[in-house]
Amino acid sequence: MKQMKKGPILSERFEVAFNQVHDAMKDIVKINDERFVVLVKVGAKKYQIIETFKKDLEQYAKLRNAIVHEKMEIGYYIAEPNAKVVEHIEKIANVFNRPNYAMSIATKNVMYFDYNDSILKVTEAIRQYNYSKFPIYKNKDFVGLLTASSIVKWMAQNMVSTSVNLADTHIFDIMKYEKYHPIDFVSKSTNIFDVETIFEKSHKMKKKLEAVIITENGKKDETPLGIITPWDLIEIDYTVD
Known part of the structure; x- marks a missing residue:
């Protein structure tokens, strides 16, 4: 046998x-x-x-x-x-x-807007998706983040008789009230460990990195494919059964 x-x-x-x-x-x-x-x-x-x-x-x-x-x-x-x-x-x-690609922990279907878009598009996105930060592009090039807090700040300063007119307001009107938000860009082939290193280096330099935006080749003028915040790194589950 x-x-x-x-x-x-x-x-x-x-x-x-x-x-x-x-x-x-x-x-x-x-x-x-x-x-x-x-x-x-x-x-x-x-x-x-x-x-x-x-x-x-x-x-x-x-x-x-x-x-x-x-x-x-x-x-x-x-x-x-x-x-x-x-x-x-x-x-x-x-x-x-x-494989631990950064895209695996990123928020996909990134909501982003053009510099000249109506602010009503943003407020609708806030209402529908409960997002609070949005990448803004001008002539297809990234120019900064628009946050819900800046929209509130603009509304407070432009309110007339307890109301504010949003119909004729554009994103560029609000961006004047927006502070600088440190952002980094990586390609879709980047792994989680490289993203962790980016946040770690930022922390050591005492620069609070708001987010890492993932594009095809890591360029600012490319469509955002995903966005990673420090919270996304905290929530990674590496445990085994």
Whole structure:
């Protein structure tokens, strides 16, 4: 009777998954020191995906050292990890290696307007979609964000006898009341980790980045395909079952 070929032993599976996580972290963190524990420590401060699994990865680093460094010969391990541990690190490896394009967490179908549009278009969008920030374009080039708070400010200063005329008001009228909002642009091929880095660098420079707008090639004069705010990064779910 022909014997069935056995699959990899638990220790081999653990080592493969560990190495996959290690390689992924090298690509994400991008520092000169490529030691696993250093990548975990540095990466957890910048990237939510690493912070989520920080404690597990620190424990797995110790386990990996115990298994691999005590290996008596090639293919022979002095100890076998628990099956649940192996399954868990394999799930973590899958999370690290799945495509994480920024578009996957972005708000799609971005509501944007032309500089010369009627403000009534914006107020209708606020009513219908409950959005509060809108990219504004002039001659197809991005000129800034229009916010609901600026519309309210304009209305307060232009109210006559408890009413205000919006019918003859255009976006350019309101933009005079709008403050500067730091915005960055990235291409649709950008991943989540690069976007996290953009927000992190902005924070270190004490510049509050309002949003990252995704376009085809990351150019200001292209149609916005998605928009990411700091809240979108907070809400990423990297957990595994």
